[in-house]
Amino acid sequence: MKKLFLLCAFCALTTTSILAQQGVPGVPNPRGNQRPPQPSPLLESIPTDLNRVLEFLSATTPTELVDRQTQAPVTDYTKIDAGTMVKRGRFGLFTYEWGVTYSAMLRAAEILNDGRYSDYVNQRFNFVGDIYPYFTKVNNETGNSALRGLIAPVWLDDCGAMQAALVKGVLANPALAAKLRPIIDVTFDFAINKEHRLPDGTLARLRPTDNSLWVDDMYMGIPPIAYMGKLVEKEDPAAAKKYYDEAARQIDLFKKYLWIPEKQLFRHSWIESMTYHPSLFWGRANGWALITMSDVLDVLPADHPSRGAIMQSLLDHIHGFMPWQGGDGFFHQLLDKNDSYTETSITALYAYVVAHAVNEGWVDIQAYGPSAVAAWRAVATRINAQGEVEGTCVGTGVGYEPGFYYKRPTSVDAAHGYGPVILAGTEVLKMLRTIPKFY
Numbered sequence: 001m002k003k004l005f006l007l008c009a010f011c012a013l014t015t016t017s018i019l020a021q022q023g024v025p026g027v028p029n030p031r032g033n034q035r036p037p038q039p040s041p042l043l044e045s046i047p048t049d050l051n052r053v054l055e056f057l058s059a060t061t062p063t064e065l066v067d068r069q070t071q072a073p074v075t076d077y078t079k080i081d082a083g084t085m086v087k088r089g090r091f092g093l094f095t096y097e098w099g100v101t102y103s104a105m106l107r108a109a110e111i112l113n114d115g116r117y118s119d120y121v122n123q124r125f126n127f128v129g130d131i132y133p134y135f136t137k138v139n140n141e142t143g144n145s146a147l148r149g150l151i152a153p154v155w156l157d158d159c160g161a162m163q164a165a166l167v168k169g170v171l172a173n174p175a176l177a178a179k180l181r182p183i184i185d186v187t188f189d190f191a192i193n194k195e196h197r198l199p200d201g202t203l204a205r206l207r208p209t210d211n212s213l214w215v216d217d218m219y220m221g222i223p224p225i226a227y228m229g230k231l232v233e234k235e236d237p238a239a240a241k242k243y244y245d246e247a248a249r250q251i252d253l254f255k256k257y258l259w260i261p262e263k264q265l266f267r268h269s270w271i272e273s274m275t276y277h278p279s280l281f282w283g284r285a286n287g288w289a290l291i292t293m294s295d296v297l298d299v300l301p302a303d304h305p306s307r308g309a310i311m312q313s314l315l316d317h318i319h320g321f322m323p324w325q326g327g328d329g330f331f332h333q334l335l336d337k338n339d340s341y342t343e344t345s346i347t348a349l350y351a352y353v354v355a356h357a358v359n360e361g362w363v364d365i366q367a368y369g370p371s372a373v374a375a376w377r378a379v380a381t382r383i384n385a386q387g388e389v390e391g392t393c394v395g396t397g398v399g400y401e402p403g404f405y406y407k408r409p410t411s412v413d414a415a416h417g418y419g420p421v422i423l424a425g426t427e428v429l430k431m432l433r434t435i436p437k438f439y
Contacts (some may be wrong), residue, residue: 031410044372046429047112049383050422054389057101057418058120060090063127081099085171093124094150096220099161100419106172108166118172125169129179150183155205156195159187160220165296167227184231184346192246198272202253211272213216213257214398219288222250223295230299237309247268247296248306251313255382265335269398278400279413281335284393284416287349290317291423293351297362318357321350322371329378330427332395333405340406344382344391348420351375355427358435365435376428379421384412 018182064087065074074084086093091101102121126304132147139145139152149158166184170177191203196203196420203213203221239306257270258281267279282285293314300307324335330342331350354372357363382390399405 007193010209011393039408040378040432042432043429045380046185046425046432047114049380050108050112050425051114052361052385052387053199053383053389053422054105054116054387054416057091058116061093061124062087062089063093063124065131067251077131077134077362078347080138082138082142082145084135084138090413093420094147094162095415096157096159096161097415097419099163099165100268100424101415102165102419103161103168104426106168108422110172111426111430122173122176124226125166125180126177126185129176132179139147150187152249153169153190153194156191156203156217156220158190160191161219163187163191164224164227167224167231170231171227172193185227191221192228192243196222198253200253201249202257203250207274208398209271212398213254213270215254215258215266215268215282216288218251218254218292219295220255222247225250226296226299226304244300244304245306246312248304249298251296251310252295255313263336263421264316271398274346280399280402280405282396282405283331283335283343283346284333284349285331285425286317286321287346287353287420290314290321290353291349293317294356297360299378314353314357315363318354319364319370325374327370327377329374331375334402337406339400340402341410341422342378342391343381343393343410345393345414345417346391346419348373348379348417351379351392351424352420352427355424355431358431359427362370365431369431369435372428372431379424382417383421388412389421 004333013141030400065077066072066081067074068083068085070146074080092098102124105117105121108252109115128150130151136147136151139148143152145151150162151157165182166180166187167258170180170184196204196206196429198213202213205214205217205219225243225246227260229240229247232243233240258266258268260267261280263279266280266286267277268285269280270277293310297310297314298306300310321331321335322339324331324338326332326338326342328342329347331337331347332345333340333343335346351372352361354368354375358365358369358372382392384390391410392412392413393408393416394411394414395416396405
């Protein structure tokens with residue numbers, strides 16, 4: 001009996017060895033004769049997933065004006081008045097969330113080499129450029145209009161992410177400059193000169209109380225300043241340097257108040273009037289911080305004196321994020337609370353920034369690439385058959401106990417998910433196309 005057992009074992013080992021030498025998937029090959037690497041199925045599935053999102057958004061974000069009362073179309077822009085509104089779709093065309101989406105579409109157009117993504121942006125940027133002068137007149141007369149946030153912003157949410165996207169649009173398509181530069185100048189003036197600040201110059205809010213800092217405002221305020229530097233770099237180098245310096249300074253200032261070194265994460269908020277500052281690590285806010293530093297590094301000159309420090313801050317933050325990734329690839333609503341729900345936009349922002357860091361040569365593919373791919377695989381499960389993005393937390397203020405974040409609902413109508421998902425898929429696709437290793 002023992003001899004029969006040994007004979008069976010020998011036959012099994014021999015068969016396994018032969019299969020391994022033949023390169024059968026899943027069978028280890030101790031001799032190193034491996035089956036040639038096969039293209040990752042993600043190379044096909046990512047464009048398919050992203051196209052489904054694009055088709056959904058194209059069908060649900062119309063570029064039309066209507067009369068608020070009658071819903072009759074307004075096609076003669078000289079007839080725009082206080083009763084004129086942008087036709088309601090699933091999402092607003094000029095919100096900060098859609099600023100992220102426009103930036104993502106521009107990146108997708110470049111990497112996928114698909115003009116439908118840039119067409120989506122150009123159509124809506126031409127639309128806002130065409131109607132802006134008429135709504136400005138209405139706004140000046142009545143103090144309100146459908147484009148109030150881009151004409152007379154009152155906080156960074158109104159204009160910051162949109163301004164950065166408009167600059168990116170002009171850089172990609174200079175023909176847009178004539179229409180968009182007036183909007184860019186107004187919104188940039190707000191960010192650089194009019195947004196509330198702490199005495200030391202940190203971009204701040206007046207809600208929920210005076211002198212409140214939110215990590216979210218890193219993204220709302222800092223990339224717009226840095227990208228303005230890129231826009232004027234050739235025409236006014238001195239101004240560009242000033243804007244680059246200010247963007248770098250703001251990163252330092254936000255870290256001063258919100259960075260928790262032992263966690264290598266940002267707490268969500270800091271309120272000047274508080275004697276104790278709860279450290280709650282909301283995932284999406286940390287995602288905004290990640291993409292802020294990544295965006296700034298994209299345009300900051302190679303010889304800028306702050307570039308090395310910002311790069312180190314980005315790497316430290318990625319290292320703070322990575323350990324909280326679950327086995328399913330997702331990150332949680334509160335990053336360090338595994339009993340909070342897994343959330344899509346957080347996971348997508350992380351996937352984008354890490355894959356982008358790989359693609360730019362900032363980090364090592366072996367150490368970081370698998371985590372980005374795992375995050376994308378998780379995100380892809382949240383793109384439904386209609387192209388809607390599921391599992392995204394709705395808009396969220398600041399809270400002072402964990403339950404506040406646990407109880408925030410998710411919705412396919414949470415616009416915050418769409419831009420990050422397009423960014424993540426696009427950048428992971430680029431990474432998979434340009435490295436010799438397949439996942």
